[in-house]
Amino acid sequence: MNIDVRPEELIAWIARIGSAALILIVGLWLAFVISKYVRKKASAHPRIDATLAGFLTMMIRYALIIVVLIVVLQQFGVQTTSLVAVLGASALAIGLALQGTLTNVASGIMIAIIRPYHIGDFVEINGKEGTVTDLDLFFTELRSPDERTILVPNGQAAANNIVNYTQKGRRRCIIAIGIGYEDDIDRALEIMSETMTGDSRAIADPAPWFGVQGLGDSAVNIEGRVWVATDKHRVYKSEMTKAIKEAFDREGIDMPYPHAVELSKGEIERRGPPIKPKQNQGAGTMRTATN
Structure with a gap:
């Protein structure tokens, strides 16, 4: 043609x-x-x-x-x-x-307007922690503490809880440790307080708190709460946990932990069979006294 x-x-x-x-x-x-x-x-x-x-x-x-x-x-x-x-x-x-993709776009617009977090903030979004490095129409990009890149869809970010650790510029460090029931609780709390507040990274206001968190099966659980700058939280908590353990060792304060006892076959034979509890022969009967 x-x-x-x-x-x-x-x-x-x-x-x-x-x-x-x-x-x-x-x-x-x-x-x-x-x-x-x-x-x-x-x-x-x-x-x-x-x-x-x-x-x-x-x-x-x-x-x-x-x-x-x-x-x-x-x-x-x-x-x-x-x-x-x-x-x-x-x-x-x-x-x-592409309903899911458009949901991410709409959520990205709302996040940009409401601004629950900013670039550079350390946040927890949908169970993922990291520093916000970028925000576009579809994803929020996080950099985790171990240098991984995490892309959180904006739809998930808007639909789930957002924890912003940077907005106030500080973060509370909570350290919980168990001590023995025979140990001096007041002395243990004093050591924990001196160790955690004596560090230059600790913030005096809001005031720190130290007290008994609860009574466990084999230990008295004490707890210390101190505010530090957000970017210093992770290192501070690691170093303070180590310092408190070493201080308790020097003061002779016990930190109970589960013990496993191993018995050989010969030891079991020497000890003999376990003793069975005696049954109450008179169980279920009722005696009456007459004058």
């Missing part, structure tokens, strides 16, 4: 393709440049934190890319009204197919 294409039509199509390619390249470049500039200015603004700045940057970038694509399609004679209708139908179909 022969296709009769006039030279002027071919030149017109080549010009359209060239202009569309040029608009696409320049438009995408401008979208990234403008979004980068907006992020820089937003990050420098005192009332806009890094989390919201990053989110706004991504929204602006995607909006500019959509505008560029519409202009490119117009170069090929695509009408805007029909394009909007097609986009609306496509958006409905995609929305039904």
Whole structure:
């Protein structure tokens, strides 16, 4: 089949393709440049934190890319009204197919507006702990204490409890230790208090607390609660647990722990069979006294 294409039509199509390619390249470049500039200015603004700045940057970038694509399609004679209708139908179909993804987007917008956490905060989201390193339309990125990258979907973040350990700038360190029932409780609490509050990382206000947490099967459980800076909590707790154990050893305070006793077959034979308890022969009877 022969296709009769006039030279002027071919030149017109080549010009359209060239202009569309040029608009696409320049438009995408401008979208990234403008979004980068907006992020820089937003990050420098005192009332806009890094989390919201990053989110706004991504929204602006995607909006500019959509505008560029519409202009490119117009170069090929695509009408805007029909394009909007097609986009609306496509958006409905995609929305039904990607309900979970759209939930993440909506949750990301709410998190950016409400801001329960910011970039740099140490948080616990859906059972995952870490420092917030990024927030986009779909995921909240965490860096765990052991340097793992954790991506939490924004839908899960918004639907579950969020614990922010950084918002107040401090975190309470709780150390619970069991001591023997024969040991001096007051002396043990005094040692724990001197050890934990004597460290320069301990915060005096709010005031620390030391007391008996409960009575266990084989130990009296005592507890110390001291506030420290959030970024020092983990190391402080580890070092204080070690220091309290060493102080108790020096003072002769016992820290009970389960013991296992191993008996050989010969020892069992020498001890003989276990003694069976005698049954009460008079159980169930009632005696009466007469005058």
